[in-house]
Amino acid sequence: MARVIYWFRTDLRLHDSPALQAALDLKPDVLFPTWCFDPRYVYEQRVGPNRWKFLLESMSDTSAAITKVNPKSQLFVLRGHPTTILPALLRKWKISDIVWEKDDDPYTMERDKAVEKLAKDAGVKVHVVHGHTLYDAEAIEAKTKGKPYVSYGPFVKILEGLPQPPRPIDAPSSLPNPGPTDLADLKRSEHSVDTWKKNDNNAENRDGEDKIYASFTGPDGKFSVPTMEELGMAKATGIHPGGETEALKRLEAYMKDKEAIINFEKPKTNPGAFDPAATTVLSPYLKFGALSVRTFYWRLQDVVKGTKHTQPPVSLIGQCLWREFFHYNMRVTPNWHEIRGNPICKYIDWRLDDRYDDKGEPIPRSEWKLSDEEKEAEKVLEAWTHGQTGFPWIDAIMRQLKMHGWIHHLARHSVACFLTRGHAYISWVRGKEVFERWLIDHDPAMNTGNWMWLSASAFYSQWFRVYGMAYGSNWDKSGALIREFCPELNKLPDKYIYEPWKAPVSVLKEAGVTLGQTYPRPIFDDKAAKAETQAKMKNAYHVNIHGDHEAVLNGTAAKMLKEGAAAAGDGEESESKSPSKKRKPDSKGKDGLKQPKLKMK
């Protein structure tokens, strides 16, 4: 007789859940829909108020949906780390089977492996079911031999050689009762979260005390979904509510305009549109699994079938495949989230790049001694983060990100390019961390992958193409996005809305703008910053080494790039006389002399 825990994670829905269906196929006597409030996300991973709220709403919606199907059931939310909580539940609830949907980022893979071992050791059957993506990465890997695919076209060809993703399945019409849930003698000392708490990156998002781990089953003891107050989180300011109900409602609304779907061309959509946005804004729902990607994909297929429609990569189905692209590459790339040890990531001597000791351990940022140049870079990073650079297009986007948690893809391009390859020459890892905090759709595959793209570290190498300060004016000359998110500039005429520093004093005065007071002066001369950064990019590309190169592993890569620049500056003409000759990377160190500590897959 099966007694089953269904462990909900980034699959907060009842429609089209192959993993949940697998749990139901066990014909359980009792089914416990369970959630573990993992301290990793409370402390270590950067999660701002908007994404917390989105998650809590998604959990509440799922819990309500469960209760609607079976009034005796709900989402049972436990506060603690899955590797301690779940084994305790397996014992206390006399579980025979535990089921969850497969996840693919480095942290969850390691965590889930640990849970799997603990469960198996306790004699519990473990069922891990694919469902978050269209294609099971393992099926793709079987065709690719696990090699990263840095180009979209060949990757899509591989997908086309696999069976088409299945049509979605319906939400269950019944759910088994849960069993008794008594957990009276759980002790926090056996479920400590202290080591996580020591590495807290989220203090800046709280305005109250975090009390989430004061209990296991919530203040009311009813396994309820936590509140923002329990997390001590500051007030959310977003406009996109979480949950499966909302996801399906938005999907339905989007599907009404068939022409828009048939003619969708991503690069032509307006990054400055926000009410409504020019793309679907389904990303946060896909991230938390409130919307099944198969449901989305098949709705799109059914609309475009038999029409003359746009194609991948620019079509909407093409967008779904970009999601597959980054999920796959994350899975097969060691050290995906870092530069050091990452074989697909070009080494570029960014400002504020992470530092490592000679054992290869990261040096905490609080211990860094910054050069004057890096102090300057920190100021730029801070201004960028909070939308105070003095470049309205950049600032409006960053403020929209912080306030609403969703920005258009090309808006992400604009600000990511600015911070890295375009102007500020700051490490993409820093930008990635800011997005991690503020995005409601943050996803470790897509965020890191796209940051590597935008910084021309991987997937994309045309570093000399740079988005300008008036990029948004390609769609909207009057700068509606700026007027919305930088209201202090709202009275400026269209002519100067993107570049107020070019406006005559009289125009500024008329608009009530005083640069340096009501709105920042540009943090640097954009033309000069771009020229400087482009020269450095050129040099890094000339040296051409990647994160797995010996010089990166032993910490001498920055010096190597400086020497490269010095050699080029010394009037060494040989390279420039044969400009089309590609320089092969120095392959030393690929299979390592002595290499400091490095996580290897």
Place this chain on the structure above:
DNA sequence: TTCGATGTTGCATAC
């Protein structure tokens, strides 16, 4: 092995 076509999404200028 070599080489040319291609690559979601640059900009400024010309017509």
Place this chain on the structure above:
DNA sequence: CGTATGCAACATCGA
């Protein structure tokens, strides 16, 4: 308003 061209220039893929 659109589209074409030059600008300086890279890596990957496949014929």
